[in-house]
Amino acid sequence: MKENIVLIGMPGVGKSTVGVILAKLMGYQFIDADLVIQDRENKLLKEIIAEKGIDGFIQVENDINKSLNPKKAIISTGGSVVYGREAMEHLSEIATVVYLELDLANLKKRLGNLKNRGVVLRDGQTLDDLFNERVPLYEKYADVVVNESNINVEETVQFTLEKIKEYKGEK
Template sequence: MKNIVLIGMPGAGKSTIGIILAKVLGYQFLDSDLLIQKQEKCLLKDIIETQGLEGFIAIENQVNCEIDADKTVIATGGSIIYGTEAMKHLREIGIVVYLKLNYETISNRLGNIKQRGVVFKAGQTLKSLYEERCPLYEKYAHVVVDGEDLSAEEFMDKIAEEVKRYSKGM
């Protein structure tokens, strides 16, 4: 089976669920935000501060375009969907899974969002960011998995099930 690429809003559980999913499937786990931090030698929030939004998105796009993995669960940053080339590459090397949660759940999970290195435009709220990104996650996903009211374990099981079903249909 190919790679499994997790996309979705910050707080959707891409990293948390990705690690468990990788263990259960016997896959490697890769967090693309950590690759960005390693390359740039600083935190995401500092990259956004020094390079600005466009600069960060360009770096995120470049780093994700260079991912060369096999049998790996890849957790991406929430803003990955702004990188057209990166999304094209990720769709070629894996099954892209959108971890879908409603706005209230995301909002409750995030707490201090600024510490997470979330890409906001000037004057943008979490709600407007959510509304802007959701259609893009839907557009790029091979599989959409709704995790509302599920535990991490149940969400992970549902993702594994949907990926298997999708793989059979390929």
């Protein structure tokens, strides 16, 4: 039985926030994959992107995520994790993958400066382009989808717990 939970979704959907609360409620450890990347590379995400380029960053992200092997953990991933096939195959094997889904209009309201967040945007690419490119990947890898439109963090956590139980066939 997969005893980890992986949160995927666009930047700004609350993967880290929801992840910390889920970990507390479930008695799991919390792992922020972006922080693991920064720790292992000894650089901020935006510095890794500036130094290695987007493709180089995606390779680093893929390598680090495919090496994660915790027990009873909530893993919050970076929004670009879905570009790493090996990482996603590994995470799908060790965890229930939860896609925190948010529509583009609400996402734009939540996000500030994308570059400061270390968001992987190619030259000339807009948030709309990124959204349209990633959503099919999130949907492909998701075991469970939690739509966050018009709900707050507490409701997102509650729905996530319910959907995970449903997915695992628990009452």
